[in-house]
Amino acid sequence: MELLKAIQSRRSIRNFKSDPVPDHLIKELLEAARLAPSGSNLQATRFVVIKSQGERMKLKECTPLPFVAHAPVVIACCIDKGAIANTMARYKELMEAQAFVGTPLADDATLIEAYAKRRSSIDQATIKAYLTLNAAIAIEHIALRAVDLGLGSCWIMMFDSAKTKSVLELDDRYDVVALLPIGYPDQSPAARPRVPLEELVIKEV
Numbered sequence: 001m002e003l004l005k006a007i008q009s010r011r012s013i014r015n016f017k018s019d020p021v022p023d024h025l026i027k028e029l030l031e032a033a034r035l036a037p038s039g040s041n042l043q044a045t046r047f048v049v050i051k052s053q054g055e056r057m058k059l060k061e062c063t064p065l066p067f068v069a070h071a072p073v074v075i076a077c078c079i080d081k082g083a084i085a086n087t088m089a090r091y092k093e094l095m096e097a098q099a100f101v102g103t104p105l106a107d108d109a110t111l112i113e114a115y116a117k118r119r120s121s122i123d124q125a126t127i128k129a130y131l132t133l134n135a136a137i138a139i140e141h142i143a144l145r146a147v148d149l150g151l152g153s154c155w156i157m158m159f160d161s162a163k164t165k166s167v168l169e170l171d172d173r174y175d176v177v178a179l180l181p182i183g184y185p186d187q188s189p190a191a192r193p194r195v196p197l198e199e200l201v202i203k204e205v
């Protein structure tokens with residue numbers, strides 16, 4: 001499907017058919033997430049794929065929205081807070097991949113080292129916000145690829161992150177930042193309201 005068509009036809013789907021989502025399609029969704037860009041190429045977004053009925057029903061304790069647990073697949077989207085320690089290693093990979101050719105970063109390792117050092121003293125809340133921003137890109141890649149594959153999804157942030165982490169028995173280095181129920185849509189909603197284009201632009205200078 002053409003990208004513009006996928007962007008235009010995506011909707012938040014809150015009613016799914018019970019048909020299972022084949023594993024090869026779930027793999028395609030995760031591949032779309034894997035290809036997402038991330039700051040410093042940190043790649044700190046991780047996923048728990050919840051397919052079993054038993055595990056999905058446990059999510060009922062985590063969100064007031066019953067349709068989440070009733071989707072055939074729910075992807076719990078997580079950030080790996082430990083990944084921040086990989087900053088220098090990821091930069092090194094980027095340098096080896098010639099990503100910075102033609103920029104000051106290509107020849108001056110001290111620029112990167114100073115940046116990585118500064119980052120190591122940043123507070124946890126800022127790091128979490130940064131990793132969540134990165135996760136959002138990967139999550140939206142999944143949402144758009146889902147449309148492309150005839151599937152629907154709905155971003156969910158109305159959930160108890162700590163409870164979900166506990167239900168999923170996740171290590172402390174992970175935080176769950178969104179749930180993404182996925183399945184074949186059992187509804188075809190009209191486009192939801194959007195502000196006009198003129199309202200989007202604060203100014204052109």
Ligand SMILES: Cc1cc2nc3c(=O)[nH]c(=O)nc-3n(C[C@H](O)[C@H](O)[C@H](O)COP(=O)(O)O)c2cc1C
Nearest residue numbers: 010011012013014065154155156157158159191192
């Ligand atoms: C970050 C984020 C969080 C959201 N959280 C929820 C949620 O908790 N529950 C829900 O029903 N929809 C949630 N949504 C879906 C939005 O309500 C929806 O995107 C918006 O109303 C526009 O509708 P559309 O996605 O169909 O275009 C969320 C969307 C985003 C991007």
